[in-house]
Amino acid sequence: MDPRLQLRVQRYGWDRASDVYDRAWSRQLAPAQDLLMEMADLSKGEDALELACGSGLVTLRIADAVGPTGKVMATDLSEGMLEQARKRSQATGAGNITFQRAGAERVDVPEATFDVSLCALGLMYAPDPNAALQEMGRALKPGGRAVAAVWGERRRCGWAEIFSIVDRRVETEVCPLFFQLGTGDTLRRQMEDVGFQRVTSERISTTLHYSSPDVAVEAAFAGGPVAMAYSRFDEGTRSEVHQEYLESIASYGTNGGYRIPGEFVVARGEWPPRGG
Numbered sequence: 321m322d323p324r325l326q327l328r329v330q331r332y333g334w335d336r337a338s339d340v341y342d343r344a345w346s347r348q349l350a351p352a353q354d355l356l357m358e359m360a361d362l363s364k365g366e367d368a369l370e371l372a373c374g375s376g377l378v379t380l381r382i383a384d385a386v387g388p389t390g391k392v393m394a395t396d397l398s399e400g401m402l403e404q405a406r407k408r409s410q411a412t413g414a415g416n417i418t419f420q421r422a423g424a425e426r427v428d429v430p431e432a433t434f435d436v437s438l439c440a441l442g443l444m445y446a447p448d449p450n451a452a453l454q455e456m457g458r459a460l461k462p463g464g465r466a467v468a469a470v471w472g473e474r475r476r477c478g479w480a481e482i483f484s485i486v487d488r489r490v491e492t493e494v495c496p497l498f499f500q501l502g503t504g505d506t507l508r509r510q511m512e513d514v515g516f517q518r519v520t521s522e523r524i525s526t527t528l529h530y531s532s533p534d535v536a537v538e539a540a541f542a543g544g545p546v547a548m549a550y551s552r553f554d555e556g557t558r559s560e561v562h563q564e565y566l567e568s569i570a571s572y573g574t575n576g577g578y579r580i581p582g583e584f585v586v587a588r589g590e591w592p593p594r595g596g
């Protein structure tokens with residue numbers, strides 16, 4: 321897929337998803353975000369860069385962890401998602417966050433500025449995840465650390481059929497690299513390839529809870545990465561894709577809703593110290 325097209329599909333798709341995102345995903349993503357925060361092990365006074373900050377679910381936690389003497393630069397490709405994050409930050413009165421609209425591959429920050437760089441569930445959408453990891457390193461002071469969370473193996477994510485269902489109806493794949501980083505030890509190896517040292521990674525199982533078919537369908541189609549394609553489907557196509565998706569998750573049905581298995585991988589690495 322043409323990288324520029326992928327960026328446009330993601331940017332404007334997430335703009336559309338931004339109103340639905342928190343309702344659809346905040347509970348489901350919490351286990352990955354919790355582990356990311358634990359592995360980042362932030363301290364008061366640190367400066368943090370966040371890529372793909374979305375609606376700010378993690379951003380506010382980072383801002384709280386580094387406190388008023390620390391700073392957060394939160395970036396995302398989608399203005400709609402940043403708008404949600406700004407609102408969240410204003411509502412809590414966090415005064416130490418700056419926002420920037422930027423793709424993960426190129427953020428407008430000087431080199432060697434941050435103690436920590438973080439990315440929760442954003443690298444899967446970048447046309448060039450290696451460039452995004454490199455950017456997380458470039459921004460770090462010598463000896464700084466980066467932590468990234470991605471979805472795990474495709475076969476362990478019970479909702480994964482969503483991509484083939486949508487891709488069958490569009491000209492180019494919506495998210496061609498989605499499961500790449502979460503497969504085997506790819507995330508750890510790619511962090512090492514761009515220069516991180518002492519890289520460790522953890523893989524955790526999770527369960528996505530949906531109380532009804534409507535809630536599951538909204539999260540899958542309107543609240544995430546296929547939102548752009550979905551917005552262009554007519555009513556007939558929408559009901560076809562809903563039906564196909566619900567069939568694909570039928571075996572996880574329980575009490576009128578669903579408990580769908582999933583998996584996350586979270587990795588942490590250190591940028592070489594000066595002279596290292």
Ligand SMILES: C[S@@+](CC[C@H](N)C(=O)[O-])C[C@H]1O[C@@H](n2cnc3c(N)ncnc32)[C@H](O)[C@@H]1O
Pocket residue numbers: 327330331334349353371372373374375376377378395396397398401422423424425439440441442445446447
């Ligand atoms: C699943 S959300 C994660 C948001 C947030 N980090 C969280 O944990 O809730 C994915 C985010 O990645 C952003 N995104 C997609 N492609 C991107 C890219 N190439 N560069 C930066 N952000 C991107 C989307 O706009 C969206 O906000």
